[in-house]
Amino acid sequence: MVSSGAITPKAFGQFQYPTSPLVTEKRTRAAVDKLVSHQFDRHGNKIWTQARQLLEHEHARLRIGQVSVPYGICVEPSNVKAGGHSCPFRFRCVGCDHFRTDPSYLPELRTYLDTLLRDRERLAAASDLDAWARTEATPSDEEIKRIRTLIRRVETDLDGLTEDEREQIKDATRTLRKSRTVSLGMPGIRPPEPDLRLERDA
Template sequence: MRFRCVGCDHFSTDVSYLSDLRAYLDDLLRNRERLASMAEADDWAIAEATPSDEEINRLRRLIRRITEQLGHLTDGERQQIQDAAATVRKTRATFLGMPRIHQPLRDLRPERPAH
């Protein structure tokens, strides 16, 4: 399975995910090559699993847009952004296993009695 939301026009991200986006692009390109060389799989399965050119191009444009925006900053601003992004990545990586509290799910069938 692949994460396809990156190709959606509504997808948004920030510079803290730039290294993840690059790694994801590399994975897509590797998978495309791997799937192209699979002789034993059915054509339909390969077609469904292969990342599309549009998906890859959208990801490349997203990476390029973030990189270009970074290029317009001064060295000091770029360093501040990189430091902040490193802090955010570090925080994301160190999830302490604290329980998360979710909103209770709405009962979609209130007419049913609870058992």
């Protein structure tokens, strides 16, 4: 049995981020350039410690070498090749070294954390499940801790920016989110509200 924290292959099959015709390639590239220096791995460590512009071949490499997942991106080769439909690790994204996330996924991270906490409470109160079934279906403390860490690291990173820098990140985030579908196609996760932490400074 896959725990409630796991993302099923079927859910990933429904989950796509098609490019919106309203978002130009130039704007998308500029947004990626702005957010790439604020990208984190599964431990909450920054991937790139220095801001730098992506070269043309790097943009192409990123498009080919990664695939969208519900609250970030995946760079695992076999999953990328299969368009996100063939994760060899049962879609345990936040436990995988191939996972990346950035501020544009902050609403999804928060929604996923809320879902994990809600599912944990619901399953703890369930009386019609065998102990082994409850154990496997209950989100792990480690996954909840990992999501909290990612959220905290992204928020702390944003807090350290100047007002102008936060405005630029907010604009880049809006651009990238416009290029994604609103519905994630994931069972049990409501579409997140578009209010980012950055909005407080608006």
